[in-house]
Amino acid sequence: REPNETNTWLERVKQVVFETPVLDMHTHLFPRRFVKLALSGVDELLTYHYLIAETLRILPLGYDEYWSLDRERQAELIWKTLFVERTPVSEAARGVITVLKRFGLPTEGKSLDDIRRGWPNPSDGDYAEKILDLAGVKQVVMTNDPFDPQEREIWLAAGPMESYFLAALRLDPLLNDYQSLSGKLNNWGYRAGSALTEETVAELRRFLNEWIERMKAVYVAVSLPETFSFPDSSVRSTLLTEVVLPVCRAKDLPLAMMIGVKRGVNPALREAGDSVGKADIRAVERLCAGFPHNKFMVTMLSRENQHELTVTGRKFRNLMVFGSWWFLNNPSLVGEITRMRLELLGTSFIPQHSDARILEQLIYKWIHSKQVIAKVLAEKYGDLSEAGWPVSEEDIRRDVEALFAGNFWRFKNLKL
Ligand code: REL
Ligand code: ZN
Structure with a gap:
């Protein structure tokens, strides 16, 4: 193909x-009335756990x-280490630059003080809307997380949610650490034993x-370790079969499973200390086959799982493959x-979620992902038109x- 032809497709x-x-x-964002949970601003952006890991190396x-x-002070150390004394080529570091650029803030002087001074005012009423725009x-x-006391209190007190924030009921404590929960549940008035x-x-x-109703959750979610297997004799398997899947089915909600995270490989790094492991695709196959009236949205963290997950997507209409998660979110x-995925599934998947934790990250995570997705789509449309199919606007x-x-x-509205 002629080079300008490729450029035309790309444009x-x-x-x-x-x-x-x-x-x-999938994000970790909150509206402002969730107070401490709603992260925003340059110091939060710089102390993102991805950048903490890179700095403490x-x-x-x-x-x-x-x-x-x-x-x-943490933000200053990260700025100095990754941006002043080195070149911010890593994906997470480049992300900060993309945000600064979008805000029209100076990067040449490498002065964090100038950046702090020029940062737009997050207490402007429509700040979140502007960032989303x-x-x-x-x-x-x-x-x-309905088990997080801080978040729980806000939900119990809160009025209606902003229309651009949707809820997902996250069940990690239930499915990954049930034994520590029953006391809490008893205190909240549920007769749940160990x-x-x-x-x-x-x-x-x-x-x-109750929590699905309260939050108006659009799906139920859990992250799972690389050792996740199903079915087996674990409490998790029983909870999935007896509790989570029947509720999801009755409420017609997908269960999102994010599989392959190895928590706390270096606990001293806190959130930055989680890692990746290759998981067993058979757990996904058995769930999709064994529960044909349930819907599953699945992303896997290891690169090694991507091909088999995509192939599994071809086998089950109750499986929606999504996202290039966390350590995969690199160009x-x-x-x-x-x-x-385009080659094996056509357009029937969800290519990306941001996983943003800090509001302003939406800007870079989406700009960077869109650049790559556009490039790949342009390549596919170019090939298709060369094969003889007229691709229209x-x-x-x-x-x-x-x-x-x-x-x-x-997928969410699909009736099975
Ligand atoms: O939702 C999750 O479990 C993960 O995405 C997070 O645990 C992780 O820390 C996140 O920041 C990754 O992007
Ligand atoms: Zn996440």
């Missing part, structure tokens, strides 16, 4: 990709010493139903994974809309 696709509003199906500073510093995002799905008796199962279902891997718009929002809603 056409880029325009559509950057104009199409996104439903960001280099700085000869004890972990405890780092954690004992206040947020501003800059990112081209229409709605974000939060990660809502043995999964009939009464406990009924009470746990009641708990989930090289997003490109490779999206290309493979309308086709491109329909496809991108499906990838960025439509597939999520279609």
Whole structure:
């Protein structure tokens, strides 16, 4: 193909990709009234756990010493280490630069003080809307933990949710650490014991139903270790079969499973100390086959699992493959994974979620992902037109809309 032809495709696709509003199906963002849970601003951006890991590889500073510093001082150390003394080429570091650029803030002087001074005022009433606009995002799905006392209190007190924040009921404590929960549940008025008796199962279902209603959750979610297996003799397997899947089915909600995280490989790094492991795809196959009336949205963390997950997507209509998660959210891997998914699934998947923890990250995570997704789509449209299919502007718009929002809603509303 002629080089200018490729460029033309890229320009056409880029325009559509950057104009199409996104439903960001997994983030860790909150509206401002969730107070301490709603992270925003340059110091938060710099102390993102991805950048903490990169900094503490280099700085000869004890972990405890780092954690004992206040947020501003931590941000200054990260800025100095990764941005002043080195070139910010890593994906997470480049992300900060993309945000600064979008805000029109100076990077040449490498002065964090100038950046802090020029930062837009986050207490402006429509700050969140402005950030979503800059990112081209229409709605974000939060990660809502009903077992977190801080979050729980806010939900119990809160009025209606902002329309651009949707809830997802996150069940990690239930499915990954049940033994530590029953005391808490008893205090909250649920007769849930440590043995999964009939009464406990009924009470746990009641708990989930109440929280799904309270949050108006659009799906139920859990992250799972690389050792996740199903079915087996674990409490988790019983909880999935007896509690979570029946509730999801009755409420017609997908269960999102994020598989392959190895928590606390270096606990001294706290959130930055989690890692990745290759998981067993058979657990996904058995769930999809064994529960054909349940819907599963699945992302896997290891690169090694991507091909088999995509193939499994071909086998089950109750499986929606999504995202290039966490350590995969780098241009090289997003490109490779999206290309493979288009080749094996057509447009019937969800290419990306941001996993943003800090509001302003929406800007860079989406700009960077959209650049890669546009490139891969342009390549595919170029190949297709060369094969003899006329690809129209309308086709491109329909496809991108499906990838960025439509597939999520279609799957969520699918009746099985
Ligand atoms: O939702 C999750 O379990 C993960 O995405 C997080 O635990 C992780 O820390 C996140 O920041 C990754 O992007
Ligand atoms: Zn996440």
